Amino acid sequence: MEQYLSDKVKAIKPSGIRKFFDLASAMDDVISLGVGEPDFDTPWHIREAAIYSIESGKTFYTANQGLKELRVEICRYMKRRFQLDYQPDANVVVTVGGSEGIDIALRAIVNPGDEVILMQPNYVAYEPGVQLAGGKPVFVELKEEDQFKLTPEALRSAITPKTKAVLLNFPSNPTGGVMTYEDYEKLVPIIEAHHLIVISDEIYAELSYDTKHASLANFPSIKDQVILISGFSKAFAMTGWRLGYVIANETFTKAMNKIHQFIIMSAPTAAQYGAIEALRHGEEHVEEMRASYQNRRNFIVKGFERIGLPTHMPQGAFYIFPCIKSTGLTSEEFCERLLTEQKVAVVPGTAFGEAGEGYIRVSYAASLEQIKTALERIAVFIQQFR
Numbered sequence: 001m002e003q004y005l006s007d008k009v010k011a012i013k014p015s016g017i018r019k020f021f022d023l024a025s026a027m028d029d030v031i032s033l034g035v036g037e038p039d040f041d042t043p044w045h046i047r048e049a050a051i052y053s054i055e056s057g058k059t060f061y062t063a064n065q066g067l068k069e070l071r072v073e074i075c076r077y078m079k080r081r082f083q084l085d086y087q088p089d090a091n092v093v094v095t096v097g098g099s100e101g102i103d104i105a106l107r108a109i110v111n112p113g114d115e116v117i118l119m120q121p122n123y124v125a126y127e128p129g130v131q132l133a134g135g136k137p138v139f140v141e142l143k144e145e146d147q148f149k150l151t152p153e154a155l156r157s158a159i160t161p162k163t164k165a166v167l168l169n170f171p172s173n174p175t176g177g178v179m180t181y182e183d184y185e186k187l188v189p190i191i192e193a194h195h196l197i198v199i200s201d202e203i204y205a206e207l208s209y210d211t212k213h214a215s216l217a218n219f220p221s222i223k224d225q226v227i228l229i230s231g232f233s234k235a236f237a238m239t240g241w242r243l244g245y246v247i248a249n250e251t252f253t254k255a256m257n258k259i260h261q262f263i264i265m266s267a268p269t270a271a272q273y274g275a276i277e278a279l280r281h282g283e284e285h286v287e288e289m290r291a292s293y294q295n296r297r298n299f300i301v302k303g304f305e306r307i308g309l310p311t312h313m314p315q316g317a318f319y320i321f322p323c324i325k326s327t328g329l330t331s332e333e334f335c336e337r338l339l340t341e342q343k344v345a346v347v348p349g350t351a352f353g354e355a356g357e358g359y360i361r362v363s364y365a366a367s368l369e370q371i372k373t374a375l376e377r378i379a380v381f382i383q384q385f386r
């Protein structure tokens, strides 16, 4: 039946993360540091608010853009947390996770053949997203020696007359790299000069450890060029609720809402009530979880250093991206053998693009106990390469 599939879909490569989950799920006693989701349950008060919304009959579609009350809370949150001014009607669409946000942002702006600059290594959904929107992904390699930041030189080198947009993700999945206000300051003149649209996936914004989170939307001269994507999955431990949002200028917001209303109608209603509660009373829990990830980050980075796999100190999200070149193995070989020989699941850096060769992604959204045991097993595993 292959001949019936669209060329666009056939061109999409399977996810390099799935393969390892499938292998790991068929084995016993595996410690998985593979998944990209919080190990916390959603805080109770958020769950209760959603349950209560169902009990009180809030079981209908909401406005396409999302409940007004929720959009008001999102704008207040953006203001108090990130010093960003937006309006609930003009600038916000509530989406089915950040995932839908990425899709509708790309589809709203990309014409066939437009180039979209992506970082590498990068989150697995961006390349297929650009392809499905009819665009052409152009990659910029982020290097460990630059702390996995986007430098002005690297951005400039990827721009052609066909460049429409650049898709950024800081704090980054998979590297944990961040961009500070000062780092972004150097990119602003380039973005201005080339009239680039910035799609900024800031889903890990709250999980910043050493510096204050910054956004390109904080720069007034290019604010209207920025489409900001965020959501509740990571900071509020709400992956299964499927709730996120996009924020942009009024024209882009209308365009994204046009796609959203025909493909989604409206994001899940109970999840939206949960999200209102999360924004009104959830920030203490976010801070507790952030502090806990920070402890685990410090622990796991030290652990990897001790066993001889040096690791860039990630400044955000909940992943480390250690270099495994000293073992002489490729990223795929390393992960396959670590799984079969020592039963620890991590993800090859190449799942995030060719530039990830020589690295692995290890999630520390796991208990300290699991991290400790995984470190012991990895230490045994790499003995044979010393």
Ligand code: PMP
Residues within 6 Å of the ligand: 036, 096, 097, 098, 099, 100, 123, 169, 172, 173, 201, 203, 230, 231, 232, 233, 239, 242, 243, 244
């Ligand atoms: N962006 C990044 C960088 C992610 O890591 C993820 C989840 N792994 C998402 C977006 C999607 O998140 P969600 O759809 O659950 O909001």
